[in-house]
Amino acid sequence: MSYRIWPRLVAILVAGLVLQTALPEIPHRAGLVVGSVPVAVAGCFAVAGFVRLARRARGRLCAGWAVGGLSAGLLAASYALYTADAILGRAPSTPNLPDLLSLGAAAVAIVALLLVSPPMSGVMARLTVVLDVATVGGALLLLAWQLVLSEVVAALAPATRLMFLTTAALEIGGAAVALVLMSRTAPTANGYALRLLSGGLGTFAVTAIIAVYNRAEGLPWHATGAGAGYLVAALLIALSSRTALPVADSTGRKVFSGVWPLLPYVPAVLAVVEVIRVYVRTGTLPPLVMWLLLAAITMAMLRQLLMLVTIRRLMTGLHHQAHHDALTGLPNRVAFHTVAEAELASAPDGRCTAVLLLDLDGFKLVNDTLGHAAGDALLVTVAGRFGAALRPGDTAARLGGDEFVVLLPDLAAPEQADEIARRLLDGIGMPMTLADREHRVRASIGVAVCHGGGHDLDRLLQRADSALYRAKNAGKGTFRRYGAEAAGEPGTVTVTAA
Structure with a gap:
């Protein structure tokens, strides 16, 4: 933890x-004050x-910080009234206004905690x-019920039992929210606000249960650490209002490093x-414990x-992501090689397979201007x-930069690859x-065709690259098919895009 936080916590x-x-x-009244x-x-x-x-x-x-301010305001008002009651010697009723304000502060604090936590995607x-x-x-709840609450509820008067159970449920719920959110944040040097706020809320939850236990057992209100608990919780919340939120960690590496992600599992292990x-x-197990255990198993x-x-x-x-280009969404080089090698290995006799290498003409000029x-x-x-x-x-796949490659399986004749090349140039x-202006872009295409199966993809790509080079030398905006000249097909070799 940051050296700036340690002295304050101590x-x-x-x-x-x-x-x-x-x-x-x-004395009792002075102690309350x-x-x-x-x-x-x-x-x-x-x-x-x-x-x-x-x-x-x-x-x-x-909104989260504003709600946090409201919660802190309710807490301050509650304890101001507790102070006034102690000074005036008024015996508090159950429920009373300070208790209700304190309960409202806990409920509002949960909302604030959810609002200031990093949003879930x-x-x-x-x-x-x-x-x-x-x-x-x-x-x-299972731990609190077994260790404290069951005996406390039995000892409480009916008038105070509902108020107590409501308070306990809110405090335990707040502590659960705090534990989960604390395990999902990665503080920076000054970004401990969320964990401090969560720690304050959790401390209030534990202290509230201890205080009711003290009341049920006839102990002083500050016994069993309750006096320190209220002050520590309030000071943690006050400190959270003076620190920054953690910076978002998109990689998740910081969040899932260290012992913090294990925090929510501690009460689960203790409950088991x-x-x-x-x-x-x-x-045997009490009925409530059985239901809580069943609910926990279901949630798990x-x-x-x-x-x-x-x-x-x-x-x-x-x-x-591993098999597609991040910019265009087309398959990348790895995916193309996987598909092309499989197609070449299984190509039937009497059918053709073509590879087209396509390069955009003047792409660098677009980038520069x-x-x-x-x-x-x-x-x-x-x-x-x-x-x-x-x-x-x-x-169709993107190899990188402005270079694309197309695999055409199951062609009846090489001329079918020429026709697809024409359509590509036209399209x-x-x-x-581009940049709010109309542009026309040309491309050059090199075509390589093989018959039957069992051909080497790298050799086919080399032939397509050689044909692309000749298309560039022919004035660009055209296509060439490898070996077409030797086969005497001059009418299908060069096509200029409109």
């Missing part, structure tokens, strides 16, 4: 430890920080996050250990299914015109718009 932990140590030595005032001040500090961040941001991020990514949050939330412990000790199976679908899509995309963007647009336009000239089963020679 200071926050020390402040929490000092408060936790001092509270048992202070001493514990509540710093949290209210930290909330006000966070409001100012989030407002400043919102003014600098746009769109979704601006695609439905699959969003479903994966939802399943991860549900799985982690179920594991946290707890289930095993309960079953070994009692020989759905998560695995989504993972398989995602991996299959990823493999398909990688295969396409109109820019590389216009040159790229030219290549994309030319690639789109191959389809009208070719037959189903023909393969490419049609007007096109």
Whole structure:
């Protein structure tokens, strides 16, 4: 972690430890004031920080910081009222306004956390996050129920039970969201805002459950670390309002490095250990634990299914990228060689196979005068015109630069390759718009034809290249077929594009 963050985190932990140590030595009402005032001040500090961040941001991020400011404002108001109640000696009712404001702050904080987190691309990514949050939330609920909540709920009065369960559900849900989002971010030197905000929300969740446990057991409100927990959580949120968001990592290498991606699995593993412990000790499982375990297994199976679908899509995309030109979308050199060698090996006797090498005339001039963007647009336009000239089963590929290659299998005669070459020249020679101006582009084509199967592709490409060279020397905008002159076919050798 950045050296700038460590001292602040240490200071926050020390402040929490000092408060936790001092509270048992202070009278109850004074302790409530001493514990509540710093949290209210930290909330006000966070409001100012989030407002400043919102003014600098746009769109979704601006809304996220604004909602974060609202959450911090609700938190500050809640603890200001707790402070006023303590000073005036008012006995709080259940539910009361400070509790409701604190509950609202937790709910709004979850929304802020989702808004400021990096956006998910695609439905699959969003479903994966939802399943991860549900799985982690179920594991946290199972742990909390077995360790704390079951006894606390039984000890609470009916009037406070609903409020407690609602608060626990919100806090546990927030902690699950925080854990999942923390595992999916890659902080930079100053970009720890998301993890600090998540850490603050998670700390509030744990502290809220501890506080209710203290109430049910008749312990002081600050016991079991609750006094420190509230302050540490509030200070983490305040610190998040003064740091930057992490920079997006498109490669995913930083996100999936280190131990952070394993974070959501910790409560899941602990929940499994707890289930095993309960079953070994009692020989049975409580109904709620059984349902939570069944839900977790279901979520895990759905998560695995989504993972398989995602991996299959990823493999398909990688295969396409490895075998296609990124600019034009045509097959690349590797894909062309694979297809052409297979066609040449299986070509039937009595049929012909042709290879056409096509080179654009004056492509460098377009790049030099109109820019590389216009040159790229030219290549994309030319690639789109191959389809009208070719037959189903023909393969056009880009070899690189302005050089293309076409495979024509199953021809009845060499002259059929000449006819397709004419169509290609005519199609490419049609007007096109480049840099808001109309242009005409010519091409030169070299044709090589072989009969039957078993021919070497490299030799065929060499012949097509030799024919292309002769087409260039003949004035460009034409095609030549290798060996046509020796066969006495002058009428089919040279064709000039219109």
